[in-house]
Amino acid sequence: MSEKRAADAIIVGGGVHGAAAAYSLASAGVSVILFEREYLSSGGSGRSAAGLRQHFGTEVNCRLAKYNLQCFPTLQEDLGGEFDLEFAQWGYLWVAYTEGSMDQLKKNVELQRGLEIPSEILSPQEIKRRWPYLGVERMIGAAYCSRDGHINPHTLTMAYGRAAEKLGARIKTYSPVQRLLSSGGKIRGVEAAGEEWSAPRVLLTAGPWSTKLAATVGVCLPVTPERHNLLVTEAVEPFNCPMTLCLDDGAYFKQLPNGTFFFGRDDPDEPKTAESGNSAKFLEGVTKSVLQRIPVLKGTRVAHQWSGPYDVTPDHQAVIDWTPVEGLWVNCGWSGHGLQFGPSGGRLAKEMFFGEKTFVDIHSFRLGRFEEGDLFMEPAFI
Amino acid sequence: MDTDDVVVCRCEEVTLDEIRAWIGRGYCHFDELKRILRVGMGPCQGRGCRDIVLRELSRATGEPLEAIDPGTVRPPVKPIKIGLLAYGGEDAPK
Numbered sequence: 001m002s003e004k005r006a007a008d009a010i011i012v013g014g015g016v017h018g019a020a021a022a023y024s025l026a027s028a029g030v031s032v033i034l035f036e037r038e039y040l041s042s043g044g045s046g047r048s049a050a051g052l053r054q055h056f057g058t059e060v061n062c063r064l065a066k067y068n069l070q071c072f073p074t075l076q077e078d079l080g081g082e083f084d085l086e087f088a089q090w091g092y093l094w095v096a097y098t099e100g101s102m103d104q105l106k107k108n109v110e111l112q113r114g115l116e117i118p119s120e121i122l123s124p125q126e127i128k129r130r131w132p133y134l135g136v137e138r139m140i141g142a143a144y145c146s147r148d149g150h151i152n153p154h155t156l157t158m159a160y161g162r163a164a165e166k167l168g169a170r171i172k173t174y175s176p177v178q179r180l181l182s183s184g185g186k187i188r189g190v191e192a193a194g195e196e197w198s199a200p201r202v203l204l205t206a207g208p209w210s211t212k213l214a215a216t217v218g219v220c221l222p223v224t225p226e227r228h229n230l231l232v233t234e235a236v237e238p239f240n241c242p243m244t245l246c247l248d249d250g251a252y253f254k255q256l257p258n259g260t261f262f263f264g265r266d267d268p269d270e271p272k273t274a275e276s277g278n279s280a281k282f283l284e285g286v287t288k289s290v291l292q293r294i295p296v297l298k299g300t301r302v303a304h305q306w307s308g309p310y311d312v313t314p315d316h317q318a319v320i321d322w323t324p325v326e327g328l329w330v331n332c333g334w335s336g337h338g339l340q341f342g343p344s345g346g347r348l349a350k351e352m353f354f355g356e357k358t359f360v361d362i363h364s365f366r367l368g369r370f371e372e373g374d375l376f377m378e379p380a381f382i
Numbered sequence: 383m384d385t386d387d388v389v390v391c392r393c394e395e396v397t398l399d400e401i402r403a404w405i406g407r408g409y410c411h412f413d414e415l416k417r418i419l420r421v422g423m424g425p426c427q428g429r430g431c432r433d434i435v436l437r438e439l440s441r442a443t444g445e446p447l448e449a450i451d452p453g454t455v456r457p458p459v460k461p462i463k464i465g466l467l468a469y470g471g472e473d474a475p476k
Binding site for chain 1 (some may be wrong): 409411412413417418420424425427456457458460462463464465467468469
């Protein structure tokens with residue numbers, strides 16, 4: 001018998017938001033098909049530094065981030081326990097080197113504390129006391145939240161996909177969607193591998209690839225790709241080094257539970273592309289910067305580097321909304337901090353599908369804000 | 383042969399049994415297994431294990447070995463000390 005090419009909902013894009021949406025929709029009894037052009041987590045999700053944080057400067061992100069951190073501690077078991085999610089809470093440190101950055105961090109922390117997120121401001125002396133191996137030269141201070149941490153972005157995404165499958169969702173990997181299909185202003189499905197698949201609701205969670213797909217039904221998304229680089233070192237003895245982000249040059253580093261370190265650094269000269277590739281100058285720039293902050297790693301070896309795409313919007317905020325094409329909704333444009341919002345993204349997808357009131361007011365993520373000129377900048381982005 | 387203690391990937395200590403189990407669950411690409419098990423993700427990037435995993439994939443899928451996607455190898459090909467990358471042969475600035 002041939003497979004029925006229809007469902008209640010089709011999801012396009014197998015990153016963490018697509019996989020989490022498939023899981024939460026399938027949990028609610030919705031028949032779901034998810035299409036992914038390669039394997040789950042192969043795009044931006046799996047390539048991210050996978051920091052988990054509640055340090056944001058806008059209320060909606062703080063509220064969603066707080067929910068994410070409520071989910072993560074039990075998520076491995078909730079999703080069936082097959083995958084090791086490597087969840088760890090070693091904290092997240094935002095370091096300021098100018099009075100301007102410090103003022104912004106203080107504002108962010110005030111907002112967070114008002115929402116009962118346990119973040120705090122630390123002096124360089126306090127940083128040195130807690131983490132003697134960190135270099136504090138030129139530091140003015142930092143914002144810190146001890147509850148923030150790390151998760152494995154691949155197993156997180158795959159665990160969502162696997163759990164969704166067990167609930168009846170169909171996960172189609174290596175199945176690129178060529179275009180969305182609509183008629184009379186309504187979505188009716190997608191074309192994948194030359195075949196039509198129909199559904200009255202389609203959710204687009206394809207990160208930077210969402211823009212071209214939305215355009216196939218005349219929807220304009222102001223979401224553009226940006227390539228970012230990371231490196232991983234060989235494993236050293238774990239010493240619970242918090243994720244440390246340096247606001248002077250955008251460099252950051254963190255230790256993972258297996259003892260390896262990730263280093264990353266913003267580079268405005270990187271190509272604006274969703275395709276991966278390797279930038280040779282990244283290695284010199286990032287190692288020079290990070291060694292100043294954690295000189296003890298001088299003799300540790302870099303194992304390899306990779307890159308992945310951000311899906312950037314003009315205000316560095318996500319777009320989560322129904323589009324002018326009836327039945328088509330989007331969740332993309334997270335601008336580099338999307339991986340950790342998987343739990344929120346999944347829950348919102350289910351609530352939006354059923355027309356329920358969302359658990360956090362996401363009006364500010366609406367698609368119409370760009371035309372209205374009502375941008376709301378997220379100050380805490382990297 | 384007893385395969386539960388045959389270590390295929392020495393960097394990440396992944397056994398043949400684990401690889402076969404995950405292939406059995408439908409993860410039939412090298413890069414997928416790498417992301418789930420870390421096989422080939424360590425410092426040697428699969429110099430020792432890649433061929434073994436590809437052979438297992440070929441056997442499980444019935445595809446000829448040369449048709450199996452060998453996955454990605456990333457720079458640097460060999461691990462390099464961070465201090466050397468940052469400052470070349472020079473000492474770090476005081």
